Structures are given as structure tokens and as C-alpha cells.
Amino acid sequence: MKYTLVNNFDAFEKRSNEWNSLLSESIADLPFLRHEYLRSWWASLGGGEWDAGELAVIIAERDGELIGIAPLFQNEKNLFFLGSIEISDFLDFIVRKADLAEFLHGLLDFLASHADLAWSALDLHNLVEDSPSLPVLRAEAESRGWNFTQETLQPAPFVTLAETFDDYLAGIKKKQRHEIRRKIRRAEGDEREVSWFIVDDEARLDKNIEACCQLMSQDPEKQAFLTQTMQSQMKASIHAAFKAGWLQLAFLEVDGEKAAGYLNFDYGNRIWVYNSGLDMKFSDLSPGWVLLGYLIEWAIEHGRSEFDFMRGDEAYKYKFGGVDRFVVRARLER
Numbered sequence: 001m002k003y004t005l006v007n008n009f010d011a012f013e014k015r016s017n018e019w020n021s022l023l024s025e026s027i028a029d030l031p032f033l034r035h036e037y038l039r040s041w042w043a044s045l046g047g048g049e050w051d052a053g054e055l056a057v058i059i060a061e062r063d064g065e066l067i068g069i070a071p072l073f074q075n076e077k078n079l080f081f082l083g084s085i086e087i088s089d090f091l092d093f094i095v096r097k098a099d100l101a102e103f104l105h106g107l108l109d110f111l112a113s114h115a116d117l118a119w120s121a122l123d124l125h126n127l128v129e130d131s132p133s134l135p136v137l138r139a140e141a142e143s144r145g146w147n148f149t150q151e152t153l154q155p156a157p158f159v160t161l162a163e164t165f166d167d168y169l170a171g172i173k174k175k176q177r178h179e180i181r182r183k184i185r186r187a188e189g190d191e192r193e194v195s196w197f198i199v200d201d202e203a204r205l206d207k208n209i210e211a212c213c214q215l216m217s218q219d220p221e222k223q224a225f226l227t228q229t230m231q232s233q234m235k236a237s238i239h240a241a242f243k244a245g246w247l248q249l250a251f252l253e254v255d256g257e258k259a260a261g262y263l264n265f266d267y268g269n270r271i272w273v274y275n276s277g278l279d280m281k282f283s284d285l286s287p288g289w290v291l292l293g294y295l296i297e298w299a300i301e302h303g304r305s306e307f308d309f310m311r312g313d314e315a316y317k318y319k320f321g322g323v324d325r326f327v328v329r330a331r332l333e334r
Contacts, residue, residue: 001067001102003110005117006057009039018066019094027100027132028092031267036244038071038082040236047233049086050075056117057082058110060095060103068095068103077120079111084125087233089156089272089310090327091126093133104136108144112334122332125153126311129326137330147333157322159307165297172321180320183286184293190285192255196294199249205242208249209235212261215277222277234263241265252291260287262295270306271299292320 006012012019016035023033031037045053056079058070070093071082081091095103111117127134134150141148162168169177187194199208213231217223226234241247248264248271259282265272278288296307309317311327 001060001062001106003058003060003106005114006059007055009042009055009057012057012059015066019069022066022069022096023094025096026092026094027097028090028094028128029268030090030092031241031246031265031272032083032088032090033071033092033094034240034244034246036240037088037237040233040240041083041088042073043236044229044233046083046085046087047230048227053080055082058107060106067099068093068107070094070107074117074119077118078123079117079119079121080123081125084123087230089126089274090128091124092128092131097132100132101136104133104140108140108332112144120333124330124332126327127330128156129328134328134330137332141332144334147331149331149333151329153327153329154311155313155324156311156327157309157313157317157324159296159309159321159323161296161300161305161307163300165300168296168300168321172319176319176321180289180293183289187285187287187290190254194252194254194285194290196250196252196291198298199242199247199251202242205239205249206235208251209238211251211258212249212263212275212277215258215261215279216275218278218280222275238263248295250291250295252287252294254282254285254287257282259285260291262291264295266304269304270308271295271304272308273310289316292316296320 019035023029042055053073053075056072056074058072059066060068072079073082083091138148162171169180199205213226217226238247238249246265246267248266250262251258252260259279261277262273263275265274276288299307309322
């Protein structure tokens with residue numbers, strides 16, 4: 001394989017389709033690895049999470065064909081995945097499983113020998129615990145006499161969806177099943193008009209992004225998170241996802257006023273729950289639960305196979321049947 005260091009996203013713009021095509025066949029087809037997502041992430045360095053960084057994307061080609069991508073950047077003496085750490089739930093290398101071992105072997109050779117990359121650690125956050133990259137990285141580190149450490153970071157619950165909504169409900173605890181049904185019935189029987197929708201009009205997208213941010217800001221932690229730079233980052237990512245066809249921005253309204261919102265990705269036959277917000281003045285209707293129920297029912301009706309709650313151990317995820325997987329951090333030090 002021929003390895004090349006790319007230190008300018010513009011240089012890769014013409015190959016964005018090739019990037020995404022390889023991703024669709026790779027070991028980890030994740031929305032956070034899409035070219036359009038990572039480009040928007042890099043433009044603001046994760047919404048201001050990072051003060052500085054140098055792009056260090058490594059591509060591998062065989063006879064002119066793109067075989068693998070290491071989407072990296074350098075901060076001080078460490079190399080990180082683009083997307084690290086806070087706002088991209090899952091990250092990995094972009095390579096087909098059949099090419100993984102050869103790609104990572106050559107990648108580490110390239111990183112170790114490249115004159116322009118003065119680094120001491122490859123610090124990889126948010127790999128899913130069963131990523132095939134992990135055992136290969138460990139073996140490569142050991143063969144080189146490098147130090148390899150792996151630590152568990154967070155749970156990331158998910159639900160494997162049933163064929164029908166009733167079957168899904170039957171698969172979760174009885175108490176929670178009754179609670180979900182009761183909350184939905186109460187909302188549908190309320191004297192106020194309760195409705196929900198998924199945003200499908202780009203002309204109204206900015207207005208709905210603003211509404212989503214306002215709902216999120218009712219949570220003090222999320223309000224502190226949503227700096228102006230972070231809101232700009234989110235807006236860019238949402239627009240990129242909408243244009244690429246994998247955004248699911250949904251709202252529950254009560255008498256025409258937004259009571260709850262979910263910012264999800266509808267990608268790879270799976271719904272990825274990215275963020276949410278509530279207007280607490282409608283708490284009597286449990287709008288978050290009701291909207292989540294509608295979204296799971298929609299996912300089942302539209303043939304989605306999984307509902308991924310992503311990182312975090314919030315109680316509601318388990319009440320809706322979430323089963324833990326974990327994300328980990330792998331660090332290679334030479």
C-alpha cells in the first residue's frame with residue numbers, strides 16, 4: 001500500500017464520495033466518520049473543544065484505489081481521531097475488514113517514520129469495545145515494543161428492534177411497557193392538540209435548529225455546553241446531515257408549541273440518538289417519553305434494525321429497553 005499524509009481537507013474534497021463509499025464497506029460505518037461530518041467538525045475543532053490542532057489524515061492506496069483512511073489530527077505530541085472527544089460518540093479507522101491488519105501495520109510504520117509527524121502517543125477515543133481495530137492495535141504495539149493501554153470510558157446502550165411496536169414493547173420490562181403505553185394514551189387523549197413531525201423542509205431547518213437548541217438549553221448542563229461556537233458546529237453538522245439525507249430532527253408539539261425535540265441520525269438502517277431537549281412547562285404530558293415512543297414506532301415501521309442511544313447511562317435509555325455496549329480508549333505510546 002502507498003501511504004500519504006493529507007494536511008488540508010480541501011485537498012480531499014474531490015474524493016469525498018470515495019471516502020464515503022469506502023466508509024459504507026468499512027469495519028465501522030458510522031455517521032461520525034462521514035466526510036461531511038468530519039469536515040464540519042474540523043472547521044470549528046469540535047465546536048471549540050480544541051484550541052489548536054494540525055490535520056494529519058493518512059490515506060492508503062493500492063493501484064490508485066483508496067484502501068484505508070486514518071482520520072487523525074495532531075495536538076502537541078499526541079495523535080487523535082478527528083471527532084475526538086466530546087461530540088462524536090463513536091470513532092474508528094475507515095477500512096474494510098479484509099484489509100485491516102495490513103492497513104494498520106503499514107499505518108504504524110508510516111507514522112513511526114514520517115519526518116513531519118513528531119508524536120509520542122496515538123490516543124484513540126470512543127472506539128466501540130468490539131471494534132476489530134483493538135486486537136490488531138494491541139498486537140502491533142506489542143510487536144514493536146510500544147506500550148498499549150485500553151480503558152473503558154462509557155456505556156452506550158442500544159435496542160435491537162422487533163418486527164412490530166407491540167413486539168418491541170413485549171420485550172421490555174412489564175412496568176416500563178405499561179408506563180410507555182400510559183403516557184402515550186394520556187398525550188393522545190389530552191384536550192390540547194398533541195402532534196409530532198420530522199423536519200423535511202430545508203427552508204425551515206434553521207428555525208427548527210434554533211428551536212432544538214432552545215429546548216436543550218432548559219437543561220443547565222446543556223446550556224453551558226451550547227456556546228456560540230458549539231451551536232455553530234451543531235448547525236453545520238445538522239445541515240451536512242440533512243443534505244446527505246441522514247438527519248432525523250423531530251419535535252412533539254402541544255397546541256402548536258414545541259414541547260420536546262430529538263436530534264437523531266437516520267443512518268445505516270439504524271437510528272442514532274444524538275441529543276434531545278424538553279420544555280418543562282409541558283412535563284405533565286411527559287413529552288420526551290411520548291416523542292421517543294413515536295420515534296421507536298416509526299423506526300420499526302420503516303424497517304430500521306436498531307435504535308442506538310449512544311454514549312451515556314441516563315435512566316430513560318434502560319427503561320426503553322437499552323442494553324449496554326461500551327466505548328473505550330486505546331493509547332499506543334512509543
